[in-house]
Amino acid sequence: MNGSILAALEGVYKNYAMGDAEVRALDGVSFAIGAGEFVSIMGPSGSGKSTCMNLIGCLDHPSSGAVFINGIDTSRMKAGELARLRNRTVGFVFQQYHLIAGMTVLENVMLPLRYRGLPPRRRRELAVAVLDRVGLSDRLKHRPRELSGGQKQRTAIARALVASPALILADEPTGALDSETGKSVIDLFAEINSRGTAVIIVTHDPEIGKRARRRITLRDGKITGDTAADTAAAAGEAADTADAAAGIEQARASRFVFGGESFV
């Protein structure tokens, strides 16, 4: 961490109304993420991990408390400003990829640049370069259904990276992959982080959690741990298994990002 704070939650509560009842998904959560950090968020199902990610990524608002991005209180920003900030600062990766079925790999990755006012040729160059970085140069014209799970996730990572965000948010990015493929995806995140991009990964897998330099643990909407992970493990290249868990928040979140187009 180099001192500058990219994102921070301060005293955040998030309640969801469920008919007459209310679910408290986050119960007074505070933490800050510095530039270049590599953080895992762990905790049982329902503990509030995805809710946390959606708030950091400004896909949702807290019921109370504040979310800061680059030191700016996001509750004070207009919707358009917030969308621009999100597009420039944060890249999202979801368990179920959320690629657009009717577009090729290249078109999916070019999509976030659509809002940047770049000429098409420049968008294409940037997307080709980032697809090369994730090892997909030979799949540019494939559609998502013609890819393996690992290739879909690499496409999604390329899409998250293409606009050079300062922070990548990945919610169980290996949850739908076999353990070997999951490991290579985590290696890719580690490589991305080593070049200066902050990465936050939600995972159920302790081995993946160990790869991050800092681990935040949630339980019942509260932080129960926020520690430097075992640095030997974080520095080493050892991580293996991945697991599967469903996420309902991701689909909702993706509608904010991509405006309700169809996903696979």
Ligand SMILES: Nc1ncnc2c1ncn2[C@@H]1O[C@H](COP(=O)(O)OP(=O)(O)OP(=O)(O)O)[C@@H](O)[C@H]1O
């Ligand atoms: N849109 C919603 N409406 C109502 N309740 C919700 C909503 N989203 C999440 N919740 C509830 O908030 C709590 C936290 O959910 P969240 O999705 O953040 O958990 P999680 O830690 O990501 O779990 P998992 O590991 O299963 O993905 C859960 O009890 C969940 O049922």
Ligand SMILES: [Mg+2]
């Ligand atoms: Mg979740």
